[in-house]
Amino acid sequence: MFIVTMDPTKCVGCRNCEYACSYNRAGTCSSEESNIQVNFYPDENACIPMTCMHCEEAYCLSVCPAGAISRNEETGAVIINENLCVGCKMCMLACPYGNIHFDSAKQVSRKCNLCDTDEPNCVKHCIAGALNFEEVEEYDGNRKDCDGIIMRALKEGGDK
Amino acid sequence: MHVVIIGNSAAGLSALESFRKENKDAKVTLISKEGGIAYSRVLLPYYLRGKADHDNFFIRDKKYYEDMDVDYIEDTVECVDDKKKVISLEKGDKISYDKLLIATGSRAVSPPIPGLDAEGVYNMWTLKDAENLEKYFIKGKRVMVLGSGFVSLQAAWAARFKGLEVTIVELVSRIMPNVLDDKGAELLSDSIRELGADLRVNTMTEKIEKLEDGSFRVYTKDNEPFEVDFIVVGTGVRANIALVDGTDIKTDRGILVDEFMETSVKDIFSAGDVAQGPTTFGDKHIIHALWPTAIEMGKVAGNNLAGKNFPYEGSLNMNTTQMFELTVSSMGRFNEGEGDRVEVLDGSVFGGKGYIKLVFENDKVIGATAVGSTNIVPLLGKLRPLIRKKTVIDVPVEKLGAYLHLQIAKSNPRNIMKSIKSS
Numbered sequence: 001m002f003i004v005t006m007d008p009t010k011c012v013g014c015r016n017c018e019y020a021c022s023y024n025r026a027g028t029c030s031s032e033e034s035n036i037q038v039n040f041y042p043d044e045n046a047c048i049p050m051t052c053m054h055c056e057e058a059y060c061l062s063v064c065p066a067g068a069i070s071r072n073e074e075t076g077a078v079i080i081n082e083n084l085c086v087g088c089k090m091c092m093l094a095c096p097y098g099n100i101h102f103d104s105a106k107q108v109s110r111k112c113n114l115c116d117t118d119e120p121n122c123v124k125h126c127i128a129g130a131l132n133f134e135e136v137e138e139y140d141g142n143r144k145d146c147d148g149i150i151m152r153a154l155k156e157g158g159d160k
Numbered sequence: 161m162h163v164v165i166i167g168n169s170a171a172g173l174s175a176l177e178s179f180r181k182e183n184k185d186a187k188v189t190l191i192s193k194e195g196g197i198a199y200s201r202v203l204l205p206y207y208l209r210g211k212a213d214h215d216n217f218f219i220r221d222k223k224y225y226e227d228m229d230v231d232y233i234e235d236t237v238e239c240v241d242d243k244k245k246v247i248s249l250e251k252g253d254k255i256s257y258d259k260l261l262i263a264t265g266s267r268a269v270s271p272p273i274p275g276l277d278a279e280g281v282y283n284m285w286t287l288k289d290a291e292n293l294e295k296y297f298i299k300g301k302r303v304m305v306l307g308s309g310f311v312s313l314q315a316a317w318a319a320r321f322k323g324l325e326v327t328i329v330e331l332v333s334r335i336m337p338n339v340l341d342d343k344g345a346e347l348l349s350d351s352i353r354e355l356g357a358d359l360r361v362n363t364m365t366e367k368i369e370k371l372e373d374g375s376f377r378v379y380t381k382d383n384e385p386f387e388v389d390f391i392v393v394g395t396g397v398r399a400n401i402a403l404v405d406g407t408d409i410k411t412d413r414g415i416l417v418d419e420f421m422e423t424s425v426k427d428i429f430s431a432g433d434v435a436q437g438p439t440t441f442g443d444k445h446i447i448h449a450l451w452p453t454a455i456e457m458g459k460v461a462g463n464n465l466a467g468k469n470f471p472y473e474g475s476l477n478m479n480t481t482q483m484f485e486l487t488v489s490s491m492g493r494f495n496e497g498e499g500d501r502v503e504v505l506d507g508s509v510f511g512g513k514g515y516i517k518l519v520f521e522n523d524k525v526i527g528a529t530a531v532g533s534t535n536i537v538p539l540l541g542k543l544r545p546l547i548r549k550k551t552v553i554d555v556p557v558e559k560l561g562a563y564l565h566l567q568i569a570k571s572n573p574r575n576i577m578k579s580i581k582s583s
């Protein structure tokens with residue numbers, strides 16, 4: 001399937017994606033209303049955009065006690081039906097990546113639904129090529145390698 | 161092969177779905193005492209509060225049972241004969257099985273207080289309870305909630321939200337011991353009182369008297385009696401294990417299962433609230449009585465019913481709710497005494513209100529509680545894999561946000577990974 005891939009090494013932290021998502025969803029340009037979040041850590045010199053990866057084994061989906069989360073058969077997107085959601089927040093606790101947010105006006109949870117288009121809004125408005133709408137394969141790379149990069153990034157102030 | 165699943169809820173259905181992914185051909189029979197389409201207990205308080213309507217209760221539909229190709233029997237299983245591999249139903253039928261899953265859940269139990277058996281005294285445990293309670297959930301009615309655990313307080317909040325006069329009576333000195341640490345319990349207690357509910361801790365209920373007009377007079381030790389229109393009892397739950405009496409299936413508070421959800425008798429499995437299984441911390445037999453645990457155990461049981469060698473990584477308790485205008489969450493071992501170091505962070509560090517407390521043991525995080533605004537809940541979610549993997553966290557806790565995101569980038573199976581690698 002196609003998902004929004006995120007490349008922290010290209011992200012410049014402009015938050016255009018957040019504003020695009022928020023505008024599309026809620027009609028305002030506010031980071032708080034966005035389903036994609038850009039996490040900026042100046043000390044670590046790291047900029048990490050984060051949005052739902054529509055996991056194959058989506059824990060949020062299997063855990064929802066209201067049957068409100070399902071998979072869109074066509075796009076593969078993991079979506080929340082806000083008419084069924086009771087706002088219990090179990091999915092927020094379940095997602096290991098922090099990709100479920102809360103709509104406090106409607107008192108329901110919300111997440112990326114890939115905009116139901118060929119090019120999600122966040123990707124369209126990314127100025128740095130950090131977000132792409134790509135077909136993904138499962139990761140099977142060398143984990144140790146990456147551990148090193150991350151720990152260095154943390155301790156020595158970035159890998160850029 | 162004939163597989164019989166007893167229980168039409170979180171654990172039973174999770175097992176059924178996992179089994180069917182592996183095995184499309186075997187005959188499967190599903191049995192439920194409560195009958196009907198599966199519904200979710202978790203939604204009861206949301207229904208009483210008016211957040212969910214009656215249709216929302218049902219988390220599957222009729223077609224689901226056809227798609228899953230199950231024979232669905234609405235009856236109570238009275239006993240299991242593990243020697244002959246036969247179960248007996250209340251209506252008289254006997255059914256033989258090759259493999260059996262017991263996912264009968266738990267039930268609410270009441271303390272031995274005189275007068276609690278009258279009409280107008282309810283638990284909040286089944287769909288029927290909610291339907292009975294609904295007619296009382298009218299502004300101005302007076303309710304006593306007996307007990308102050310997770311479920312009782314949800315009932316109390318639903319009632320208060322609807323404008324009822326709520327009195328919560330708790331025997332011991334603090335509320336919600338299974339979900340909150342002392343500090344969280346204090347914050348929530350303040351919020352409960354500020355929002356107009358009468359919370360009485362250290363209070364022993366001696367007897368309940370039914371009055372002529374149908375209301376109740378409640379006598380508590382050392383206090384004046386008070387009157388209410390109805391009572392919700394939420395003082396504890398018991399696993400539904402009576403059906404295995406007389407078998408070789410080992411039980412304690414629940415049915416003891418190993419990491420494959422198998423009981424001490426071959427080919428008999430158990431999962432969910434009724435099963436006492438392994439935790440991520442190495443305990444052998446614990447009951448969490450939580451929805452996510454029931455889903456996970458069900459998945460493990462379903463795979464093993466299908467003959468796969470599928471061990472459980474162990475349960476990790478997690479709980480969250482929003483009540484009395486606070487979001488409270490917890491995970492793992494969150495009490496001070498359970499680790500060797502505690503770190504408390506102001507919620508503002510993660511862009512929220514309230515606090516988050518982390519408990520460490522040998523620099524590994526083993527649990528956390530968060531009380532305050534909603535946006536600290538995802539942080540707990542991100543901690544869960546680290547608790548499970550027993551990761552040593554060697555960065556200062558203020559750096560936890562950055563650390564967690566980099567951890568995610570590192571372990572992310574689907575994408576970020578490849579870009580960090582190529583950098």
Ligand SMILES: Cc1cc2nc3c(=O)[nH]c(=O)nc-3n(C[C@H](O)[C@H](O)[C@H](O)COP(=O)(O)OP(=O)(O)OC[C@H]3O[C@@H](n4cnc5c(N)ncnc54)[C@H](O)[C@@H]3O)c2cc1C
Nearest residue numbers: 167168169170171193194201237264265432433449450451
């Ligand atoms: C009001 C309320 C709120 C809750 N909120 C939360 C929450 O916010 N978060 C959370 O994690 N958990 C919550 N829980 C707990 C959660 O609902 C349970 O952990 C979960 O339902 C357990 O699932 P289960 O499949 O093991 O058992 P159950 O849901 O109890 O289902 C048992 C099934 O077995 C059947 N059965 C029982 N005995 C027999 C028999 N002898 N013969 C045939 N069939 C039988 C029943 O009909 C039923 O289908 C809540 C519970 C309640 C009551």
Ligand code: SF4
Nearest residue numbers: 052053054055060095
């Ligand atoms: S919300 Fe989280 S768990 Fe659910 S599909 Fe997205 S990334 Fe996976």
Ligand code: SF4
Nearest residue numbers: 064085086088089091
């Ligand atoms: S908050 Fe809504 S979508 Fe999330 S688990 Fe609860 S009911 Fe399901």
